[in-house]
Amino acid sequence: MEKEKIEIILNHYAGNGLAQKASDKVTNFLAKNKIPYEIHATKKDGDAIRIAKEIANLNLKRTKLVVIGGDGTLNQALNGVKSSDYPNTPLGYIPGGSGNDFCRGIQLKIKNPVILIQAILSMKQPRMIDVGKAVNEMGTHYFINNIGIGFDASTVYYTNHSERKEFLNSLHLGTLSYFTNLLKVIKRQKAFKLDVDEQQKKHFDNAYIVVATNHPYFGGGFAIDPSATPFNHKLNLVVVKKITGMTFVKLFTKLLTNGSHLQDKNVWHIESTNFRLQNHPQQHGQMDGEELGQHDFDFDFSINQHQFWLPVKN
Numbered sequence: 001m002e003k004e005k006i007e008i009i010l011n012h013y014a015g016n017g018l019a020q021k022a023s024d025k026v027t028n029f030l031a032k033n034k035i036p037y038e039i040h041a042t043k044k045d046g047d048a049i050r051i052a053k054e055i056a057n058l059n060l061k062r063t064k065l066v067v068i069g070g071d072g073t074l075n076q077a078l079n080g081v082k083s084s085d086y087p088n089t090p091l092g093y094i095p096g097g098s099g100n101d102f103c104r105g106i107q108l109k110i111k112n113p114v115i116l117i118q119a120i121l122s123m124k125q126p127r128m129i130d131v132g133k134a135v136n137e138m139g140t141h142y143f144i145n146n147i148g149i150g151f152d153a154s155t156v157y158y159t160n161h162s163e164r165k166e167f168l169n170s171l172h173l174g175t176l177s178y179f180t181n182l183l184k185v186i187k188r189q190k191a192f193k194l195d196v197d198e199q200q201k202k203h204f205d206n207a208y209i210v211v212a213t214n215h216p217y218f219g220g221g222f223a224i225d226p227s228a229t230p231f232n233h234k235l236n237l238v239v240v241k242k243i244t245g246m247t248f249v250k251l252f253t254k255l256l257t258n259g260s261h262l263q264d265k266n267v268w269h270i271e272s273t274n275f276r277l278q279n280h281p282q283q284h285g286q287m288d289g290e291e292l293g294q295h296d297f298d299f300d301f302s303i304n305q306h307q308f309w310l311p312v313k314n
């Protein structure tokens with residue numbers, strides 16, 4: 001019988017070389033076992049959207065589409081496929097980013113790329129996993145991890161624009177790079193107004209950290225909402241009010257140690273199938289670690305699903 005072909009979308013830039021290393025291991029394995037494959041390398045930011053859409057539009061049979069990169073690359077591939085004529089095209093994924101929050105969130109146990117590609121090859125049916133959907137005037141965005149407005153998005157912004165990022169990434173200390181920029185953001189991030197429209201309306205005058213999340217993690221392993229799961233067909237929303245000094249340090253310690261920050265009086269938290277968020281004045285936004293720019297966002301959030309070639313249980 002004709003062998004299945006693997007179409008690989010590779011972001012060799014992700015994880016400061018980790019994705020390239022994972023890809024080398026995978027392609028060596030595929031070549032040795034005479035399994036046909038083709039690499040589609042991203043050459044610039046945003047390429048994974050275009051490539052995934054083009055491949056999905058071919059509606060290829062006996063083919064698996066596999067992404068090798070970080071969360072940002074998987075996010076782009078998901079959005080590419082969802083905007084194609086075959087929006088249900090399943091996606092395989094071999095993590096090679098610096099944060100890899102999605103794999104943490106879905107509790108993917110297999111870390112070795114060769115074992116993972118073997119598991120992907122042996123899957124007969126893809127696995128349905130929740131993804132978030134956010135619609136605004138600019139269009140529809142699907143996300144695998146979270147969309148953040150304010151504090152965490154500013155951290156993403158400063159991390160991406162800091163000279164230390166390259167250096168720390170070269171030491172594979174991406175999380176540390178994110179962490180050191182937290183200090184800069186603590187100094188600069190101001191409180192902002194936020195309206196949440198779920199079953200009832202709720203207004204905040206002093207929102208600070210706002211994260212709509214599909215699973216617990218953001219920023220390379222920080223569990224912003226330990227109760228979130230990507231298998232319950234719900235999205236979680238966490239709003240932390242502006243706090244300073246020792247109150248902030250205490251709350252952050254709770255977040256890092258036992259997740260009890262969710263019970264803190266400065267934290268508001270819901271789990272829902274859909275809600276609307278509007279912020280004012282303009283804030284930084286981030287989606288799966290990718291910058292969304294600075295806006296007065298007005299997002300309609302809902303829960304969605306996608307099929308993944310990923311060997312996970314719930």
Ligand SMILES: Nc1ncnc2c1ncn2[C@@H]1O[C@H](COP(=O)(O)OP(=O)(O)OP(=O)(O)O)[C@@H](O)[C@H]1O
Pocket residue numbers: 011012013014015016042043044045046047069070071072073074096097098099100101174288289290
């Ligand atoms: N050839 C390229 N040159 C420069 N940037 C690229 C290239 N290909 C893709 N990119 C961009 O690289 C960025 C980072 O990708 P990605 O998020 O996958 O890796 P990461 O940041 O290392 O991982 P993670 O999000 O898991 O921490 C994305 O914004 C993507 O558009």
